[in-house]
Amino acid sequence: MPHMQQAAWDTLEMLMTHLSQDYPEWFSLQRDGDQWLWINRALDLQQAFTFGDASSLPYEPLEYITRQIQGDFALLDQRENNLWMDAGMVTGPADWSIKFDAGMSFTEWHAPVPMAHQMGVFDRALKYLMHIQVDRPVRRLNWTMTVNPRLDTSSETFHEWGHERSSVTAENLAQLVHLRVELQFLARLPRSNALMFSIRTYLISLEELVTQPEWACRLHRVLRDLPDELADYKGLSQYRPLVVEWLRQFDPEVATCTA
Numbered sequence: 209m210p211h212m213q214q215a216a217w218d219t220l221e222m223l224m225t226h227l228s229q230d231y232p233e234w235f236s237l238q239r240d241g242d243q244w245l246w247i248n249r250a251l252d253l254q255q256a257f258t259f260g261d262a263s264s265l266p267y268e269p270l271e272y273i274t275r276q277i278q279g280d281f282a283l284l285d286q287r288e289n290n291l292w293m294d295a296g297m298v299t300g301p302a303d304w305s306i307k308f309d310a311g312m313s314f315t316e317w318h319a320p321v322p323m324a325h326q327m328g329v330f331d332r333a334l335k336y337l338m339h340i341q342v343d344r345p346v347r348r349l350n351w352t353m354t355v356n357p358r359l360d361t362s363s364e365t366f367h368e369w370g371h372e373r374s375s376v377t378a379e380n381l382a383q384l385v386h387l388r389v390e391l392q393f394l395a396r397l398p399r400s401n402a403l404m405f406s407i408r409t410y411l412i413s414l415e416e417l418v419t420q421p422e423w424a425c426r427l428h429r430v431l432r433d434l435p436d437e438l439a440d441y442k443g444l445s446q447y448r449p450l451v452v453e454w455l456r457q458f459d460p461e462v463a464t465c466t467a
């Protein structure tokens with residue numbers, strides 16, 4: 209949205225600065241006042257531009273930089289004691305849609321999540337997020353499950369992936385079912401005071417996951433004890449019983465009990 213231009217430039221600055229500092233062999237950023245030179249050797253790009261002038265880039269600034277970065281980005285405007293999803297670049301969401309959520313408040317876009325509202329989780333989280341300071345970013349994790357290692361499970365493409373949930377059987381679940389973990393990063397942007405929320409998604413098949421006995425045991429217990437409402441929300445009710453039954457063999461406590 210137009211009022212997010214400054215947040216978009218803030219984001220471009222943060223991402224270019226970190227990439228060039230963390231991976232100098234791949235990226236470089238030279239700044240001379242508002243005249244900047246960006247080099248991305250991984251993609252063979254070299255771009256001179258004027259910071260703050262969108263017409264000096266081939267795409268508007270948020271699109272330009274997020275095309276070069278893995279993961280998803282939402283920029284939250286902070287006003288009226290709330291956060292508003294007013295800009296973003298999201299190509300691999302876990303069963304939601306940035307088009308649908310655009311312009312919504314923190315409470316509104318979290319409305320479909322069961323239990324957490326009643327427990328006061330979102331009220332506390334919102335207060336916490338609104339106090340995040342510049343240069344003091346935080347991270348959190350979220351998890352769900354996805355059939356096949358598919359990053360784009362957006363609402364718009366539901367017809368492509370929704371039916372795959374019913375293809376899970378006891379024979380194929382180790383290969384088909386994946387644990388999906390999101391590493392989320394939240395940072396205050398200095399000029400706009402917006403919050404940057406990024407999501408890096410990792411998928412691992414159950415077959416690979418159970419090579420770590422501790423992970424297998426833990427996933428068994430979490431899935432077994434997950435409230436039905438949460439299992440429904442996460443879209444895994446259809447195949448949960450099969451997966452729990454299969455994971456049981458990796459839980460030493462259960463194995464001992466039944467021995």
Ligand code: HEM
Binds near residue numbers: 352
């Ligand atoms: C401001 C940054 C955040 C953004 C942009 C964001 C965005 C979202 C979105 C789009 C969803 C999917 C909702 C749907 O079903 O349509 C979601 C789910 C969720 N969010 Fe957030 N969120 C943010 C911060 C947080 C924080 C700080 C918490 C901590 C309590 C949180 C907890 C959750 C939970 C528990 C779910 C349900 C996930 C699941 O069970 O798979 N979110 N979030």
